[in-house]
Amino acid sequence: MNYKVLARKYRPQNFQELIGQDILVNTLKNALNDGRLAHAFLLTGIRGIGKTTTARIIAKAFNCEGNNNNKPTFEICNNCGPCNAITKGNSLDVIEIDAASKTGVDNIREIIESVMYSTNEMRFKIYIIDEVHMLSTAAFNALLKTLEEPPNNTKFIFATTETKKIPATIISRCQRFDLKRIDDEVLINHLKSICVKEDITIDDESLKQISSSSEGSMRDALSILDQVAALSNNQIQITELRQLLGIRSKLDFIKLYKFCLDAKASEALNYYYQLIQDSTDPSDILNSLISICSDACKFVVNNNLLDEHVNEFKKISEHGITKLLRSWQVLIKGLDETKSGTNQIEIVSIIIVKLCYTSSTPMPEELIKKLDKKISNNSTNQTSTKTIENKNIDQKITTSEPLESDKTYQPIKNENKVDSEHKTNIENKISLNNFEELLTFLIENREALLHAQLVNNVVIDSFESGKISMKISENCSFDVVKHLSKFLQDKTGLKWVIEEVQKTDNKTHEETKDINFEKKKKEIESDPIINEVKQLFPNAEIKDIE
Structure with a gap:
């Protein structure tokens, strides 16, 4: 007795038996009933979804004679000569071609030549080309003209698992059906x-x-x-x-995922290698962890999950959506790593280690709370220190001898009288005691050009009220001395002495600023909390310090 495997025994023989492809069935039903039939079809989908089976059913629909209409029909009889010939695979007018083994342009030329001949016994000549994406570029180009304008009695049906490899010029000439995965x-x-x-x-x-x-x-x-x-x-x-x-219970993978979320790296690795010893494929382990992570995230969002292990997902959800999403990123990135590597077992083991240590890293909100607490403590310490210093100063003042300013003097009439006009001039004088005050004063008076030159092209050797010594860069074409002297005299009412020196060990204001920034940056980066932040966000950089 010849046994026929279930996949062949229960292969659909008409549209009504097609499972899970309602859109395709309804579209072809309307097209066949209205006589609006395309000359080429493209069937796409994963392996084993029914592409070749659907192609044969379409071929039957075009050639079935059971309805005695002498035209294509949706109601396939499976009893007439054409239907039986197509079912048995011995029809002369339904030609099935495996493009994986016949990829060249010569094979396509044979098809083009045979298209010109009339059918042998059926209404239409049908060419079913499986795995059509395997055809060469030259073969596709040779097929274009015939595919666009085939003879009236010729139909093409293409089947493929990789639509992206088919030229757009071919796809545009076909009526496309994407066979979906069965629910x-x-x-x-x-x-x-x-x-x-x-x-x-x-x-x-x-x-x-x-x-x-x-x-x-x-x-x-x-x-x-x-x-x-x-x-x-x-x-x-x-x-x-x-x-x-070769698969395990879902509980086994849930247990492994919980080890990772609890940051138990040693237990997670030991359990992982135990699964490997039991012949569990590493890629199956990774995909199962991804599936569990996905279900856990959905459970947190909807608080509902149709799963027998719902109690386990309740425990996982206690870690919070942020930690779950971080683990998702590690797993998805790990999936790409397994595709590019060869030693799958070790790659997945490192992904599990990474998942454990990612789970142990504090959440951003926790780090912010720590930073706020540290800043608050520092402020408190500084306030208490200042209070102690002030108390010491007060004690010194009260215990020491009276200051001369505390002695009482009788005012002498008219001796210390100040001319009111002279007093006004003194009050209106502007005092600039250092370079920083000068730069601020320039900005306040909208002297942007002079400010830029002093910051980038001038090195201050010494600065005191009324006198400045500086070294000017050779690249500076701006007359700094002339413009600065005029500005200071106009604004302060004093004549400033500005000396130009040839050598100095100092740096420009901008260079000094960069050096100080790098110094502060190193101090900040050594802080343990900042280190935790950088581990959490590896690409983060300190851009500014206030």
Whole structure:
């Protein structure tokens, strides 16, 4: 007795049997009923989703003779000659081509030449090209003209898993259908009906596991069901299924994730290597952690999760959404690292270590509280220090001998009288005692050009009220001495002496500012709280210090 695997035995033979592709079915139904038929179709989707099967059903719809209309039909009979020939795969007018093995331009030329001939026995000649993205660029170019204007009795159906590799000029000439992954509920119900027909005993947990492992692919799901049924003699249990698939219970991965969130790096690594010794694939471990992290984040947001381990997710959610999102970033970045590396076991182990130490890093809000507390403590200490100093000063003043200013003098009439006009002039005089005061004074009087020259091109050797010694850069084309002298005389009413020296060990104001900034920056970076911030945000830099 020849056994036919479930994936072939339960392959859909008409549109009504297609599972989970309602949009495609409804579109083709309307097109067939209205006679609005495209000359080329492009079917895309993951492996085992039904692309080739759908292509054969479309070929039947074009050529079915069971309705006696002599035109394409949505209601396929599967009893007429064309339908039986397509089902058996021996039709002369439905040509299936594997583009993975026939990629060259010569293979396409054969198709172009055969297109010119009339059909042998059917209404339409159908070319089904599987894995069409494997064709060479020259082959695609050779096909363009024929694809755009094929003979009336010729139809093309392309199937591919990688649409991005197909030229846009080809896609634009086709009616495209994206076959979606089959929903878990639809897939599980279909598997249940097949188990009933095949007299297979299976529990709901096993059905969910098969659906999850197949990732929405009907062929993969039926292949797994077929294999585990043979292993368990049609009495499928979850333990045998997990053993067959090489997967662990979800609780195992939840336990590992909790170790990571609790920053228990040693326990997490030991448990990880235990899973590896039990033949668990490292990529499966990483993907399971990603799935758990995703479920945990959704649980925090919605406070609702349709999962048997909901109590475990309640415990995980106590870590807060911020920590969960940080772990998500580590896991997703780690997924890219595994794709580019070769030693998957060690790569995933380091990802787990990174996840543990990321979880132990304080949250930003915690760091802000620490910084605020430290600043508050520093302010308190400074205030108390000043109070102590003031008390000491008061004590010195009270215990020492009376100051001369405390002695009483009788005023002498007219001797210390100051002329009111002279007093006004003194009060109006502007006193500049250092270079910083001069720079501020220049800004207040809108002398931006002179200010810029003094900051960048002048080195102050000495500064006192009424006299400045400076070294002027050779690159400075501005007459600093002339303009500064005039400005100071106009604004202060005094004639300033400005000397130009040839040598000095000092730096320009801008250079001194940079040196002081770097010095303060090093002091700040040595602070343990700032170190924690930099670990949390590796690319963070200190831009300014106030």
